[in-house]
Amino acid sequence: MTAHITANTITINQQMDAFDGHHSVWLFGYGSLIYKADFPYLERRPASISAWTRRFWQGSHDHRGTPEAPGRVVTLIEQAGAVCHGMAYLITPEVFAHLDHREKNGYLRLPITITFNDGSDKQGLVYIAMPDNAAYLGAASEQEIARHIARSAGPSGPNADYLNLLANALRELGQADAHIFEIEQHLALLAPSE
Numbered sequence: 610m611t612a613h614i615t616a617n618t619i620t621i622n623q624q625m626d627a628f629d630g631h632h633s634v635w636l637f638g639y640g641s642l643i644y645k646a647d648f649p650y651l652e653r654r655p656a657s658i659s660a661w662t663r664r665f666w667q668g669s670h671d672h673r674g675t676p677e678a679p680g681r682v683v684t685l686i687e688q689a690g691a692v693c694h695g696m697a698y699l700i701t702p703e704v705f706a707h708l709d710h711r712e713k714n715g716y717l718r719l720p721i722t723i724t725f726n727d728g729s730d731k732q733g734l735v736y737i738a739m740p741d742n743a744a745y746l747g748a749a750s751e752q753e754i755a756r757h758i759a760r761s762a763g764p765s766g767p768n769a770d771y772l773n774l775l776a777n778a779l780r781e782l783g784q785a786d787a788h789i790f791e792i793e794q795h796l797a798l799l800a801p802s803e
């Protein structure tokens with residue numbers, strides 16, 4: 610597959626103007642943004658988005674792997690009828706400078722409708738790594754993904770920590786995710802370097 614989008618998406622994201630002039634913006638997190646909120650926020654609420662599903666199909670060159678040996682992290686794949694549960698944060702626009710840097714390895718921030726647990730919704734943003742980004746890895750079985758995660762690590766730590774923290778955060782939210790929980794089960798049976 611041809612990668613059209615550079616490995617570093619900071620410049621593209623800085624040009625996104627969907628919420629210019631707004632004092633606060635809702636951001637939907639579905640991966641590490643659920644369990645690692647290393648940024649200031651005004652409010653945080655469990656939420657979901659429709660027609661997207663979470664998959665460990667994105668490569669990580671800068672957090673859970675290296676350019677030579679990328680790890681695997683989550684992105685969203687379009688799927689009719691799917692609902693992806695996560696955490697929504699109300700943030701001020703200045704926070705995007707930090708987030709664009711954190712999510713620079715292929716993620717674009719795109720407009721999305723965010724639905725809260727009370728059924729109300731708001732327009733907001735979500736970081737998605739599309740299949741045309743340079744770090745994209747694509748589909749693999751849950752067992753292959755677990756093996757890949759078991760042998761990967763990067764500047765943010767072992768890839769296995771990313772998976773386990775995400776699985777625990779989803780359990781805390783009361784949200785089952787078959788793809789994530791199956792990888793977690795395979796991973797638990799593997800030694801760290803397999």
Ligand code: SIN
Pocket residue numbers: 637638639640641642643682683684712736
């Ligand atoms: C997200 O969490 O919303 C994006 C992917 C990640 O940073 O893990």
